[in-house]
Amino acid sequence: MTAALASVTALTACPRLPADLTAWTVWLRTAVDPGWRGSEWDAEHWLFTGDTDNPGTAVWRCSTAACDAVMKARGQRCQPCDLALRAGDAGPAEFAATYVPVRRAAFPGTAAGFCIVSRGESRCAFAEISRGLCESHYGLWRIYTRRHPDASISEWARAVARPRIAAHDGCLVGRCGEAIQTDFGLCCYHHRKWKTNQSATGDPAGWAGTQSPFLRANQFSLLQLGPTLRLEILYALQQRDARGGKIEPPAVLAAVRAFAGLPTLLGVDQVAAMAMLTGKGVNSETHVKTIIRGIRFGYDEYSGIKQTDKEVWDLAVAGVASDTTQSGRRRHPGTADFSAIKQRWFRDIVLAWARSTDPDSKLLGITLKACVRASQALGRRPGGGLDPATLRLVDVDAVVKAFQTARKDDGELYSVTQRRRMLGFFFEMLDFGHRAELMGQVPGGFARHGSHRILGVETNEDETGKAIPETVIRQLDAHLDLLGRGFPYGRLPEQDVAAMMRTVYVVLRDTGRRPSEVAGLGQACLEHVDDEFSLIWNNRKGRRNRRRLPITRQTAHAVQTWQQQRPGLRSPAQSREYLFPAATEDAGIAHMSAGVIARAIRAWADAIPVLHSEVSGLDGQPLPFDRTLIFPYAFRHSYAQRHADAGVPIDVLKELMDHRDASTTAGYFQVSLKRKRAAVKTMRLHVVDRVGRPTPMASDVAYEARSVAVPFGNCIEPSNVKAGGHACPIRFQCAGCGFYRPDPSFLTAVDDHVTSLKADRETAQAMDADEFVVRNLTDQITAFKDVAATMRTKLDLLPAEERAAIEEASTVLRKSRALRDRKLLPLTVTRHHKEPTG
Template identity: 35%
Template sequence: MVMLSKSLRLQRPDRGEDPAGWGRGDIVAFTNRMGHLSASGKLSASRRLAFTRFVRRVLLRFRTLGLAGPGGLLEGMPVGFALWPEDMPDEPEYTEAGRDLPEEVMRVLCANLDLLEEMSTTEVRVATELLIDTGRRPDEIYTLALDCLETDPDGSPVLVYDNHKAYRLGRRLPIGGETADVIRRQQQRVRARFPDVAPARLKLLPRPKTNPEGTKPVSGIASRHRKWADSLPDLTVPVITMEAGTRVTHLVPFDKARIFTYAYRHCYAQRHADAGVPPDVLKELMDHRAITTTQGYYRIGAERRREAVDRVTALQFDRHGNRVWRAAQSLLDSEHVRRAIGEVATPYGVCREPSNVAAGGHACPLRFRCLGCEHFSTDVSYLPDLKVHLADLLRSRERLMSAFEADDWARTQAMPSNEEIGRVRRLIDRVSSDLDQLTAEDRAQIEQAVALVRRSRTVHLGMPRVGQPLPDVRPPRNPLP
């Protein structure tokens, strides 16, 4: 509002003293002045947007309070003296610098949080941890109240914060137990530092200086975060290229300019998208009004998973455990199409029987005895599921062979056959044997591809789905080896 007042004094002959003389031209002059300050580097794009939004809101409040009416302090203020939607500057574009950070980079950052605390303060370290774990905007973390941690009726921890950008207060975000512990430890530190101040007045991250009552939030985190990121050793990320028909992994330098506080919000979105969280659920987690906004925060699964699918498909097997060789790129391309429209997931592989695929997996007459069907195939990503299935079969047979009260016909139908158990065991041995023959580098790449494919897989078995807790996608804090 001070900047608007300065603009009126500079632009108007009466120095802006008469509200009745204000008009549309004064608004244009004000927005141009803000644009000039931003272009000259004196005002950041984000602060320009925030200031303009604030002025728009205050001018609207003047009118709703009747200050522009007869007898009001701003009597005669024209209707045209207002900021309209077309006057608002564009949202700052974060481009690639705001996209998610590679796992290799996140691993290094999390392993060096102690260094961040040494270079700055505990509050900066806690703020960074919360930015990583919760995906909130920086200002939403910096201004957290001391009593920001609550629990749902089932006892799960919840972060209570204010979405300043959308003017939505008291938002609730489910968080993990380890993140909640970070908040509890910080609450204890703040209470020990300000024992005589009412908790309702305290901030979770109080400013370390000129803050005798703990009511002022921390500031300057972005600059200290930048200094810490620049101090880290050179970062490299693996990039896979094709050389003479062979995949070769190269380590290339990573631009540290991409490591800043807002990037963690993109990381949060991408981790949940990779874990298979539906877009509508992710929209609520990000606290967006429109799902199109959420979709701009992560890369779609088909693009991100294509390379992983290629790697996993190279280790594909039929129900007999015979390797299905797929060397031609055209076959790999068709594999992606089949994954989209020509197959349906089973508990430990995929089914390509047309009628069952058309029915979404609900038309299988074998009742999921997939290993006895020629339309079934599996790949290395299902190896953990096959092992679990074998253990279930053995456990069921042992229980049915014991003193289990049941009619003979029911026991016979429920008893897993030796042929079924043998088929699963041979399939597991065959997949494991092929894995063992890979080089250490190839096996590491296969394991990474399997992890990505399994995170993004949703299996529908014709059974009703129930509400499940969100996946644990919190980056580990373990030190680097």
């Protein structure tokens, strides 16, 4: 799209233009600071000349110490100095310190000096272009040397040539500062520009009044823009400067040239602006985003709209302090979108809280995120929580449940602390609403209850059994060509995005690292020692950096292929050290985010035409696989399951997963059906009753189907079996029950229960409880100890090989029970009674 076409498109797409553009222009004229950057901004000529010593201006001097040439980037050398360095023998450091440049030639826009032709006190008033002569005298000198080839140019200039008298002291263009070249009163640069300008007719003085001087790398001019547009850009730049943003003259100049055909930037959205800037560089795009934002918010102020009156806040304009700097000044733009809270009554409470408490950006962000999650939970309730008068306790229950199971974008469960904090923010909003008298329509039943809490006792922070089956992974591998297709990622071409996302997937699948750890891999993440490859990664969750994980050659080859493609990407400067770069300069982090990975995997899973599960339907054909189970963190479970099924010992798998505790590793995989069946087959022969008599189960099916696991063994009491172990008639006093069927796999649980009973007995004695209470506890302790002693005696009599098999089976069964996520020892006895009839 050409700049002209983009300008037309932007104007025709304007969603709003001020009814009175003149009034808007007048407001801008009063809003801009006339004394802004007095040493750099020339308000009369609309010219900015950046000072290389000003830290707020992004221009630098040539790296040669004695050179005054201005460069666009830090550490660059100008072309003459670079040529001199290549021609000499000095190294870069020595050259930069000692070289003194000599300007041998003039070029347009530089102060080249005057022609050397003179007679007494009279001197030629025009600029020299070659060998010290102006254009006219240089032509006369060339003619003279045809007849006098041995003539001296200095003698000719002094004795033969006559000086030219100019009607003007210098170029007519304001702030040009160059000697004139023609009788029209223009310097060489502007004379050539005037001759090529088809619309330049008549007196050149009028044309010169609309022109900017020759612009160097540290300059830009707003003179050629329309009266409204130049004020808009100046206002936006002053706002950027006030927030601590740097002014980069080349980037502003690119924006000025792109927008030169527009009367105003009001209504031009960011997409249209980016289209006009195609190929101008990331820094220009960043400046244009700031300009568009500044103008939009300036128009809000002109219209009498406060930023905090809106439902989407620009944090910088709203004055929300940054939590990352001591001064509170924001380094990066950000927004707070309150419209994501769908319930009007709840949104008003959160907005009122934000306006009255003045939180910093971190507190505002996490509070808003928690309230949006609560809003989504209410939205799933009948009526969507839109009518506050219909809210009840069950609606609060639904919100609490949402926080109890809250997961990150990549599928990882939030920590208990994070979930508690989010739930606390929700209830804090309700408390604020009551204090501010904003919940008059909300019934009193919509409030916190004692049961609304998130328990801290967990066997594992992540839900077990989330591994993607290997058969499904093979189907995903067959559709790798769809991954990343059509997925937007900054300004990267689709083929680069697809290649990057394929590499991300391979690393996720083959290494089992957390999505955030894959996203943060460095470019030098491979180590090759003794013909073996290792992945170097940072365990950010465990705060253990530069970990090493053995990987296959195929995985290493996938990473190496991307490493070769990575340098050619157009990526942000802050992503230079990372394997997977951030999408944009203002992404907030220096590398790809885990959320981006989650969205890409989600879009890919949805794009695959067919995904079969391992379960067959009534017609014998495989049922569709639930695509919601395909998320980045699930590949970590798949990695653990794959190694467990291959027989990798749990202590080795613990090291591969980089866990501190093997119990955490055990929660990442399920015991395979084959191993569980083998364990049941072994254990069913060693079942005993409450007094230690052998009562083996007749079959493997009977072991599982006719019994239920209770805390300290199996139970065959019919009503308890039917209730799944939650309906014990005698409150789990198993050692005194004829239906109790323990086996060696429960020995650890029995020992733990004995310890617990002893503690209960001491407590009862301290409470001066009745003798029958203490006696009951003592009898239970004795009975359970007898059960455990009997089983251990029988185990000791078995051959070592058979004893080892029982121990292995016990481990498998304990692991299988641990993964059931079953609540044991209910606080009340559940009894089933028939309802009276008639």
